[in-house]
Amino acid sequence: MDVKHIYMDADALLEGHFKLSSGNHSQFYLQSAKVLENPRTAETLAEALAIQIQEYGITVDTVCAPALGGLIAGYALASALNVRSIFAERVDGTMTLRRGFDVSKGEKVLICEDIITTGGSAMEAAAVIERLGGKVVAFAALANRGFCQRENGNTTRQHNCKLPDTTPFFALADFDFAMYTPEECPLCRNGSIAVKPGSRGN
Numbered sequence: 001m002d003v004k005h006i007y008m009d010a011d012a013l014l015e016g017h018f019k020l021s022s023g024n025h026s027q028f029y030l031q032s033a034k035v036l037e038n039p040r041t042a043e044t045l046a047e048a049l050a051i052q053i054q055e056y057g058i059t060v061d062t063v064c065a066p067a068l069g070g071l072i073a074g075y076a077l078a079s080a081l082n083v084r085s086i087f088a089e090r091v092d093g094t095m096t097l098r099r100g101f102d103v104s105k106g107e108k109v110l111i112c113e114d115i116i117t118t119g120g121s122a123m124e125a126a127a128v129i130e131r132l133g134g135k136v137v138a139f140a141a142l143a144n145r146g147f148c149q150r151e152n153g154n155t156t157r158q159h160n161c162k163l164p165d166t167t168p169f170f171a172l173a174d175f176d177f178a179m180y181t182p183e184e185c186p187l188c189r190n191g192s193i194a195v196k197p198g199s200r201g202n
Helices: 005-010 032-037 037-058 071-083 119-130
Strands: 013-019 025-030 062-066 082-093 096-099 108-116 135-144 170-176
Touching: 005 013, 005 032, 005 037, 005 135, 005 170, 013 032, 013 062, 025 108, 032 108, 032 135, 037 071, 037 135, 037 170, 062 071, 062 119, 071 108, 071 135, 082 119, 108 119, 119 135, 119 170
Parallel strands: 062 082, 062 108, 108 135, 135 170
Antiparallel strands: 013 025, 082 096
């Protein structure tokens, strides 16, 4: 599966000057919402991801997605795995479960994002699950920005990856784009102004 081609066909591989959720800047941005607006494409990607997880031999009871970015990917993956789908969301800046969602003690939960960069939001959701007594058995995303190392991937784990190296991480492709701090960003130096197209911005 050529995931990069799927993103390009959906006009979801953006080029410009972007401020990421981490605060860093990049010339490229993956706008997964444009890919996932097509239900058939979402289903196809989720089924491919589910095959990886099933072949690894992990038992999953529930998929939990950090809102808002991971919501559709998480629901599609839960459907492909035929398990329950829930989501965590921020309330006053703190990730939590609302809307009647709960987790049983020992429940095996997979945390799913659309994109994993450093894994910060995924780890916030994982902490919520673990506080409630659930067990996080894996992490998954449609695409890996290259800071974390996915199963059968080609990237090397970087120091700023927040996902635990003891828990498997599945993704369909690696997108290794250069990122810069605002102070080091060459685009800023050329007078360009970064825009924030993600779920926490515009």
